[in-house]
Amino acid sequence: MSTLLVVVLGIAGLALLTVGADQLVVGAGRLATVLRVAPVIVGVIVIGLGTSAPEFVVSGTAAVQGNAGLALGNLVGSNILNVTLILGVVAIVSPVLVRSSVPVREAPLMVAAVAVFGAFALVGMKFVAGVLLAALSLGALLLLGRLSRVPPDDPLPDDVAAFVEPSPPPDRWWVEACRTLLGLAATLGGAQLLVANASTLASRWGVSDTVIGFTLVAVGTSLPELMTSVQAQRRGEGDLMVGNLLGSNLFNSLIGGAVVGLAAGGDTIAPFGFAAVTAMVLAAALAWLLLKRGSRITRPEAAVLLCAYAAILPLLISANP
Incomplete structure (x- = not known):
């Protein structure tokens, strides 16, 4: 297979991944509204977790295929990119104002999650680490749900409603169920294409999977966060924009780390680079x-x-040849 074809397939995988993740979020949000799920589930779970779905899928796929560097590099790179490049680009265009308790609630929780994930990455990810991170993921979701509790009959908050499409008639729930399933299938297929061809390029160009994960793949899987952040800032919703980025890092670290650890099975993924992990934690703390x-x-x-x-x-590139 020619290098040009590999590049084209990788770009196609990235495009499919982006579109699939978008439709997954829209479909899940509409379906949740039709089924009268509490607004907090739509806001925190659908939007927060939905934009992180590409990282989970790509890293899990890479771990199953034995590309440990790509799996962890994608998560570490996305965590760094979210709170430096994306937050910086959005704020340089228009200063970001946060009116809620994000700096004293979600932000320290995010830093703690990133630090725990970094600690496991430094000693080597394994099945036990995946189980522990999965348990912490559940605890974090329950805590966020408790802190963000809104009565089920209340209307969606303005900052959340801005990102949830109007719900279809109740008898059309099956349309949104199909949209959600197709979005998930596109996300999975796009991730497979992106991982396979990124690994091929890495080997042909003599670049490590880790570097590819830090750069091309991390940027690609962070596109949903970027698009959501730009839209939120354009509408003057700094709380949602910052909350989405911090939540993405929290979910990347706990759920993404759990996926990688569980996907490793009985194997142990080699310890990750100290410089990369330190940079990830420091970037989170700086934000x-x-x-x-x-x-x-x-x-x-x-x-x-x-x-x-x-x-x-x-x-990162020099420390991970």
Whole structure:
């Protein structure tokens, strides 16, 4: 297979992954509304977890195929990219104002999740680590649900309603069920294409799977977060924008790490690079400190985040040949 064809298939996988994840979120959101699921489930679970679905699928697929570097590199790279490049780009265009308790609630929870995932990555991911991270994932979801509880009959909050399509008539629930299933299938198929062809390119170009995971794959699987963040900021919903990015990192670390650990089965995934894990934790802590400082991200602070990403990327590449 020619290199050009491999590149084309990889791009096709990325496009399919992006479209599939979008339809998965839309379908699940509409279905949840039709079935009268509590608004918190639509807001926290569908939007927060939905935009992280590509990371889970890509990393799980890579782990099953034995591409440990790509599996963990994608999660680590996405975690760094979310709170540096994406948050920095959005805030450099328009300063981000956070009006809720995100800096004192979700942000420290995200940093803790990233640190736990980093600790497991440093000692080597295995099945037991996957089980523990899965348990922590469930605990985090229950905690977020408890903190964000809204009576089921209440209307969706404005910041959540902005991202949930109007619900179809109740007798059309099966249409949204099909949309959700097709979106999931497209996400899985796109992930398979992206992982397979990214690994092929890595071997042909003499680049490690880890570097490909940090860069191309991490950027690709973070597109849903980027699109959601841009839309949220355009509508003046800084809380949802920042919450989505922090929530994505939390879910990437706990659920994504659990998927990788469980997918490894009886094998142990080799310890990950110290420089990469340290950079991931420091990037998460930096974003938290900036938010805590004034409940906002100004343009100068956005420039700090962008410079942090620019400084981290060469370090990661040089540390993971």
